[in-house]
Amino acid sequence: MSDKLPIAKAINAGLRAALESDEKVLVMGEDVGPLGGVFRVTDGLQKDFGESRVMDTPLAESGIVGTAIGLAFRGYRPIVEIQFDGFVYPAYDQIVSQVAKLHFRSSGAVRMPIVIRIPYGGGIGAVEHHSESPEAQFVMTAGLKVLAPATANDAYWMIQQAVQTDDPVVFMEPKRRYWEAGEVDLDSEPMSPWQSLIRRDGSDATLITYGPMVTTCLEAAEAANEDGVDLEVIDLRTLSPLDLAPVHESVRRTGHAIVVHEASRTLGLGAEVAARVTEECFYSLESPVQRVTGYDTPYPPSRVEDDFLPGIDRILDAVDHARAY
Amino acid sequence: MTIPVSASVESAPGADLPLVQLLSPEGERLQHPEFHFDGDDAAIRSLYRDLVMSRRIDNEAFALQRHGELGLWPQALGQEAAQVGSARALRKQDYAFPTYREHGVAYCLGVDPALALFRGVSLGGWVPAEHGFALISIIIGAHTLHATGYALGLSLDGVVGTGDPDRDAAVIAYFGDGASSQGDVNEAFDFAAVNHAPVVFFCQNNQYAISVPVSRQMTVPVAQRAAGFGFRGVRVDGNDVLACQAVTAAALQQARDGGGPMLIEAVTYRMGAHTTSDDASRYRDADEVEEWKAKDPIARVEAYLRSNGTIDQFFTDIAAEAEQLGEDIRAACHALPEPDLAALFDQVYTEQTDELKEQQAAYVAWRSQYEGVES
Numbered sequence: 001m002s003d004k005l006p007i008a009k010a011i012n013a014g015l016r017a018a019l020e021s022d023e024k025v026l027v028m029g030e031d032v033g034p035l036g037g038v039f040r041v042t043d044g045l046q047k048d049f050g051e052s053r054v055m056d057t058p059l060a061e062s063g064i065v066g067t068a069i070g071l072a073f074r075g076y077r078p079i080v081e082i083q084f085d086g087f088v089y090p091a092y093d094q095i096v097s098q099v100a101k102l103h104f105r106s107s108g109a110v111r112m113p114i115v116i117r118i119p120y121g122g123g124i125g126a127v128e129h130h131s132e133s134p135e136a137q138f139v140m141t142a143g144l145k146v147l148a149p150a151t152a153n154d155a156y157w158m159i160q161q162a163v164q165t166d167d168p169v170v171f172m173e174p175k176r177r178y179w180e181a182g183e184v185d186l187d188s189e190p191m192s193p194w195q196s197l198i199r200r201d202g203s204d205a206t207l208i209t210y211g212p213m214v215t216t217c218l219e220a221a222e223a224a225n226e227d228g229v230d231l232e233v234i235d236l237r238t239l240s241p242l243d244l245a246p247v248h249e250s251v252r253r254t255g256h257a258i259v260v261h262e263a264s265r266t267l268g269l270g271a272e273v274a275a276r277v278t279e280e281c282f283y284s285l286e287s288p289v290q291r292v293t294g295y296d297t298p299y300p301p302s303r304v305e306d307d308f309l310p311g312i313d314r315i316l317d318a319v320d321h322a323r324a325y
Numbered sequence: 326m327t328i329p330v331s332a333s334v335e336s337a338p339g340a341d342l343p344l345v346q347l348l349s350p351e352g353e354r355l356q357h358p359e360f361h362f363d364g365d366d367a368a369i370r371s372l373y374r375d376l377v378m379s380r381r382i383d384n385e386a387f388a389l390q391r392h393g394e395l396g397l398w399p400q401a402l403g404q405e406a407a408q409v410g411s412a413r414a415l416r417k418q419d420y421a422f423p424t425y426r427e428h429g430v431a432y433c434l435g436v437d438p439a440l441a442l443f444r445g446v447s448l449g450g451w452v453p454a455e456h457g458f459a460l461i462s463i464i465i466g467a468h469t470l471h472a473t474g475y476a477l478g479l480s481l482d483g484v485v486g487t488g489d490p491d492r493d494a495a496v497i498a499y500f501g502d503g504a505s506s507q508g509d510v511n512e513a514f515d516f517a518a519v520n521h522a523p524v525v526f527f528c529q530n531n532q533y534a535i536s537v538p539v540s541r542q543m544t545v546p547v548a549q550r551a552a553g554f555g556f557r558g559v560r561v562d563g564n565d566v567l568a569c570q571a572v573t574a575a576a577l578q579q580a581r582d583g584g585g586p587m588l589i590e591a592v593t594y595r596m597g598a599h600t601t602s603d604d605a606s607r608y609r610d611a612d613e614v615e616e617w618k619a620k621d622p623i624a625r626v627e628a629y630l631r632s633n634g635t636i637d638q639f640f641t642d643i644a645a646e647a648e649q650l651g652e653d654i655r656a657a658c659h660a661l662p663e664p665d666l667a668a669l670f671d672q673v674y675t676e677q678t679d680e681l682k683e684q685q686a687a688y689v690a691w692r693s694q695y696e697g698v699e700s
């Protein structure tokens with residue numbers, strides 16, 4: 001069976017499946033109950049699973065994640081919603097100093113199967129703190145896994161796979177794509193979430209991206225195609241651990257690597273990808289790895305976000321630059 | 326397998342506790358053993374004007390959002406008395422730390438409404454020190470610590486408890502019922518208490534944090550929490566501008582005199598949705614909104630003034646002034662300059678770094694390719 005679902009509804013369906021399949025699974029966060037979350041991702045879940053499994057919490061992110069840790073100690077598998085990217089920082093201490101380290105500190109005796117869902121990224125015309133891309137801060141934190149689905153099918157399956165993971169997973173949801181629909185295969189055994197995937201085959205250069213920028217890169221590839229340039233697009237899917245084998249294989253074929261993300265440039269994911277591609281593909285590279293990213297300013301007022309965020313033009317400029325190198 | 330809900334969670338905590346009230350919903354003056362409104366009817370007319378103007382600003386901005394001129398607007402409808410009453414207790418040397426909903430406070434302090442922020446052309450919009458009005462905190466609760474720190478600074482500067490009314494200063498921190506759950510807010514209470522900081526914590530309990538009712542946020546009223554930190558908390562009718570003014574004036578005076586912090590819980594109601602993006606029908610009944618309509622903060626002041634000799638002309642004049650203010654706001658909104666991303670690279674640090682200079686140059690060069698080209 002398959003269904004065409006927007007990403008928000010695909011995650012909702014995935015959460016529903018997770019709640020159904022394991023009674024230890026809980027959903028908790030601000031406004032996740034009767035409101036169904038500000039993006040309606042938890043719509044209807046409290047009605048169907050009750051207030052003890054889908055909990056409206058007090059307005060305190062550190063409290064939410066800290067309490068989830070205690071529930072995990074007790075054998076539960078909490079799925080925590082952080083309302084927006086910019087509101088995760090009150091919970092930063094609990095995530096970085098506690099969630100990420102408990103397994104390590106206990107020599108493996110303690111498991112923290114917590115999923116921290118974060119709608120992230122810009123492009124929605126929001127006020128400040130509602131458009132940020134903090135994923136690298138979690139990727140650089142040892143002990144956390146980080147997933148970033150880009151499609152409805154991945155959203156549906158990866159949220160369930162995240163819940164089944166015995167390590168803590170930060171689950172980055174591409175909020176500007178929430179209402180973009182895609183085919184969801186409700187039956188077939190999904191691929192592992194810990195693998196990256198070639199979304200478009202190409203031979204002239206490799207675009208490496210994830211989350212909301214996958215669609216943008218595919219559009220850029222279509223535009224390039226009209227000019228006779230054939231771009232490969234790789235969706236990383238998992239940001240921690242990174243699965244770069246397909247990237248290396250691709251870059252060895254194309255000779256050019258362009259990393260695209262919304263987050264600022266300095267120490268963004270692009271920096272890590274560039275370093276590894278350089279290590280692994282040095283003799284195949286025909287140009288330095290390019291990065292097309294947000295700038296190193298705080299997220300700007302929304303009226304200029306279109307210039308701040310990587311778009312098709314900037315991506316294609318980087319492709320041209322690489323190919324002309 | 327279920328989480329028990331404590332008995333008080335079913336109703337708003339403290340619903341049965343007395344409130345300081347100096348003007349009933351019907352417009353009758355009431356006496357309180359401790360708190361008194363000092364002003365005469367002219368002062369009440371002046372507060373009435375502030376209330377009407379505040380509501381007008383809010384309504385105009387709401388309309389601007391509906392016409393696509395603003396990305397978002399958080400309405401303050403129904404909370405005007407709490408905002409005007411408290412703000413009119415401030416002196417020019419005092420300082421306020423607001424949230425995104427304090428449009429009435431901004432108006433009283435001479436700050437233009439936060440249209441630029443909600444239009445997406447600016448992240449600020451005013452110079453805080455010029456008005457004693459900090460930038461809006463969208464991050465819930467963070468600024469209560471800033472208010473406390475500012476208050477510590479006042480103590481360090483020796484402008485507390487000197488007895489000079491033009492010098493002694495205090496701080497007011499605005500926050501919501503939901504915010505009271507944040508660690509930062511509770512840390513602010515503690516820091517203020519142990520340091521005897523001249524700060525007034527002003528909580529507008531408008532019964533909701535987005536969809537979450539106050540009964541799911543706490544089991545004792547916010548005001549009562551102050552006792553646990555070692556200072557006084559007072560509950561006041563947040564729709565009574567006289568009571569809000571009187572209690573805040575007393576709290577600020579205590580702070581300026583060196584008497585330390587105080588917590589005020591202004592019990593009010595968010596008449597609108599959380600913001601223009603919210604759909605309140607998903608979590609609350611229309612009946613509840615109707616009930617609160619009868620406690621409107623402006624109607625009661627008008628009722629009082631009319632039955633005590635204020636003539637029609639006054640109300641007509643205020644209405645005309647509000648109309649003009651609405652027009653001015655519309656015009657000001659349309660006149661807001663568009664931001665320039667290139668200029669923003671200069672604002673990250675006091676001095677531009679080389680890295681940012683390069684990124685700025687790259688951006689400007691990239692953009693110039695498209696200049697004059699319609700996208």
Ligand SMILES: Cc1ncc(C[n+]2csc(CCOP(=O)(O)OP(=O)(O)O)c2C)c(N)n1
Pocket residue numbers: 030059061083087090426463464465500501502503504505531533534535595599
């Ligand atoms: C740290 C943080 N978490 C979550 C949010 C999202 N959010 C914005 S307003 C709000 C509710 C605030 O409720 P309350 O403190 O009662 O103030 P009110 O909106 O009622 O004025 C929430 C959860 C935020 N802005 N900041």
Ligand SMILES: [Mg+2]
Pocket residue numbers: 501502503529530531532533534535
């Ligand atoms: Mg509130």
